[in-house]
Amino acid sequence: MDCRVVVEAAVPVYDVETPDEAVRIAISKTGGMLNPDLSYVEIEMGSRSSPAGEELEPAFIVADEALVALELEMTVFNVEREEHAARIARKEIGQRLENIPLDVLEIEVLESGDEAEDDDDVATDEDTRDENASSGDDSSGGNDGDDDLLPEFDELLEE
Template identity: 50%
Template sequence: MGEETGGDYHVVLEAAWIVYNVDDEDDAINIAIAEAGKRLNRHGLDYVDIDVGFYECPECGNEIEGVWIVAGTALVRLILSMRVFNAESEEHAIRIAKYEIGQALEDVPLGVVEVTPL
């Protein structure tokens, strides 16, 4: 980030999605992806790819799904990716992606995972 080349970028964001009244990780993931997809599609953002995020276990190094369930409430790490065209810089591409996705997913925390020039 910080390179002022301009152009097209692939921006990957993470979202902290809360799902209530779930029994297991699969339910939480399916509900989170479905809810996020509905909200994105309502705003015409059907081109945003949605997936569940993974983390590396600090002890064993294995990848684990980004889902945590406590008392029937899950926090799911969703990965949202989109292409941004004609951005002035990587920072500009991030702002565009966060703005577009953020409007659809109001009140959902978003963070930057990766930005790649196309």
């Protein structure tokens, strides 16, 4: 199963005057800490709300220092449970963002991971549709090579 995990990070930023400036610097700073190892992590501005439900700026500024809420999104592949995906995402991101608190906001199971897990051999959506549409193994010329390779890879993983 594949999951998309969204993690919230509280990134400190110094010498800023406006929330927009704080967010830009926080995104740049976070990107610098994650790249090149985790260049596939998407960084977005987070959202905050008051206890009364009122929308607040993503950056809290006091004395030219800010704490910025960012959302970091990454896809975790081949996990058994959603909790496993959350632990992997927190560990991978947390190793690069030292002293920055992280909290898992959302875990979404991706559809393609469910379909591949249900099949005996790993296949793409197109391969699955082709197999359902025709019962002959030799009907699709380009996919036969892929179908032959994938079970061998699975056999290697089982050993």
